[in-house]
Amino acid sequence: MEAEHGDVWEALRPLCARVMSVPAETVVPHARLVADLGADSLDITELEVASEEMFGVSLRGTDKSGVSTVGDVADLIVRLRAGAPGLHSPVGR
Amino acid sequence: MGKSALLKIPRTRLSYADEMLLINGCPGVIGLAAVFSGERPAPDRVRARVAERWSGLERMHQVLDRTTGGARWTVPGPFDPEAHVAVEPAGLDELWAASVDRPLPGGLPPWRLYVVPGAAYGGDFALALVAQHTLLDGRSLATLMRTLVDEPAAARAAARPAPVRPGLRAAGRELRTMTAVGQSVPLRPPGEARASVAVRELDVDTVRSARRQPAGGRGATLNELLVAAVAGALRARYGPVRDWRARDEPVYTAVPCDLRTRTNTTELGNTVTVVRVPLPVDVDGPVDRLRACQAALATVPDRAAVHAGVLFPAAEAVRRTGPWVTRLLTGRGRHTCFAATATTALKWPGAADTFDGRRLVRTVGLPPLQRPGTASFALAQVGDAFTLTVVSHLRPDDAGRLADAVVTEFGTWARTTTPSAP
Numbered sequence: 001m002e003a004e005h006g007d008v009w010e011a012l013r014p015l016c017a018r019v020m021s022v023p024a025e026t027v028v029p030h031a032r033l034v035a036d037l038g039a040d041s042l043d044i045t046e047l048e049v050a051s052e053e054m055f056g057v058s059l060r061g062t063d064k065s066g067v068s069t070v071g072d073v074a075d076l077i078v079r080l081r082a083g084a085p086g087l088h089s090p091v092g093r
Numbered sequence: 094m095g096k097s098a099l100l101k102i103p104r105t106r107l108s109y110a111d112e113m114l115l116i117n118g119c120p121g122v123i124g125l126a127a128v129f130s131g132e133r134p135a136p137d138r139v140r141a142r143v144a145e146r147w148s149g150l151e152r153m154h155q156v157l158d159r160t161t162g163g164a165r166w167t168v169p170g171p172f173d174p175e176a177h178v179a180v181e182p183a184g185l186d187e188l189w190a191a192s193v194d195r196p197l198p199g200g201l202p203p204w205r206l207y208v209v210p211g212a213a214y215g216g217d218f219a220l221a222l223v224a225q226h227t228l229l230d231g232r233s234l235a236t237l238m239r240t241l242v243d244e245p246a247a248a249r250a251a252a253r254p255a256p257v258r259p260g261l262r263a264a265g266r267e268l269r270t271m272t273a274v275g276q277s278v279p280l281r282p283p284g285e286a287r288a289s290v291a292v293r294e295l296d297v298d299t300v301r302s303a304r305r306q307p308a309g310g311r312g313a314t315l316n317e318l319l320v321a322a323v324a325g326a327l328r329a330r331y332g333p334v335r336d337w338r339a340r341d342e343p344v345y346t347a348v349p350c351d352l353r354t355r356t357n358t359t360e361l362g363n364t365v366t367v368v369r370v371p372l373p374v375d376v377d378g379p380v381d382r383l384r385a386c387q388a389a390l391a392t393v394p395d396r397a398a399v400h401a402g403v404l405f406p407a408a409e410a411v412r413r414t415g416p417w418v419t420r421l422l423t424g425r426g427r428h429t430c431f432a433a434t435a436t437t438a439l440k441w442p443g444a445a446d447t448f449d450g451r452r453l454v455r456t457v458g459l460p461p462l463q464r465p466g467t468a469s470f471a472l473a474q475v476g477d478a479f480t481l482t483v484v485s486h487l488r489p490d491d492a493g494r495l496a497d498a499v500v501t502e503f504g505t506w507a508r509t510t511t512p513s514a515p
Contacts, residue, residue: 021443035305035312040440068311
């Protein structure tokens with residue numbers, strides 16, 4: 001699980017930097033997507049679409065609470081890849 | 094061009110959105126300027142880039158034909174870069190002021206690209222695209238400007254997935270919301286409304302601090318901050334709504350929503366709807382106003398889906414009955430569906446674009462001039478550069494006063510360290 005988390009993080013970090021147009025060094029696990037990285041709704045949608053293609057899991061759904069940082073997104077992707085049921089879209093608009 | 098020649102040219106019906114924008118009684122001019130640092134390129138270099146990148150886009154060749162009853166799009170020939178790309182020596186502020194209330198002349202495709210020399214807003218020159226809204230929406234302007242840079246990025250995969258068709262109950266609810274009576278911004282002191290334009294740079298640290306509000310939450314998007322700041326600016330300038338002309342009528346802002354999906358991300362035209370959102374002018378405190386705006390804006394995607402899935406198709410069907418239907422709907426909109434303001438946030442993806450090696454440093458929008466008693470706000474972002482443009486149809490220079498009030502709201506959020514609890 002730890003190794004997979006590391007792999008996800010390595011791929012997610014440059015993805016977030018590109019989507020949100022921020023330097024990669026600002027993308028740290030505790031960085032909040034909206035408050036710290038300035039994500040807007042289009043950024044969030046692009047992140048979801050790109051994550052589907054990159055990680056093979058769908059982040060889109062109905063639950064928009066509970067996930068606000070980049071680390072939260074990485075955790076969610078790892079859990080989805082492990083097959084955790086009942087997980088839905090992570091981020092608020 | 095003679096009438097016989099025109100008859101041979103295919104004529105395309107305007108979309109419902111195009112037609113509403115054509116007959117709404119407003120000048121309908123919008124713009125987007127990209128400000129670069131470095132030596133100004135020769136106009137012919139810009140013309141060559143425009144010819145290279147835009148010649149293949151049919152929308153850029155379209156001319157509005159109103160010669161035979163009703164309006165149609167025609168393509169009498171390719172656009173001429175000599176006619177469409179010009180130098181505007183006066184400067185960007187002057188270009189915006191001169192453009193906002195003057196529709197582009199007929200006969201040519203209704204857009205122009207200006208090469209604007211002179212330092213402005215942290216750069217050395219600007220490329221400013223001005224167009225009739227009937228031809229292009231704001232997203233189209235951004236798409237076009239992004240195709241002019243040296244290495245255009247692939248279209249964002251950000252476009253929303255195709256919306257699920259909403260139910261009739263949701264459509265009825267949205268129709269009632271859309272037709273609820275709203276009021277205009279008061280003219281103080283009383284007098285004739287005049288067009289005015291103001292541009293302000295926002296400090297990056299101030300914006301960064303502001304978007305961390307409300308404390309303890311996910312933060313606020315640029316769009317949420319803008320709408321809430323406009324509510325605060327109106328309150329600062331005109332007082333609580335109970336002191337306005339129509340004390341019982343709410344104050345709304347119009348929020349444009351892009352309706353493009355993944356299959357038509359770069360489509361040019363008017364693929365947009367406008368959702369009215371109540372402005373919390375009477376809510377005390379900037380952080381509480383921000384919370385109220387976040388709650389109201391959270392409903393916008395679903396409401397826009399109702400527009401795209403039910404209301405637009407229904408309007409198109411009714412419109413086939415006759416052109417008078419659109420005029421009736423537009424006239425009703427003028428009187429009841431009034432939005433006192435319009436608010437748009439534009440984020441330029443990426444931050445390292447160049448034109449002939451000159452670095453992009455900022456974008457500056459020009460939102461449309463609406464009816465008397467209104468103001469339009471556009472907040473544009475490129476990397477760490479945030480630029481606010483206000484176009485008002487109020488008292489002379491009200492655009493500047495409202496712009497300053499919006500900047501003050503951002504400053505207040507930035508200084509707020511212990512906001513009130515939710």
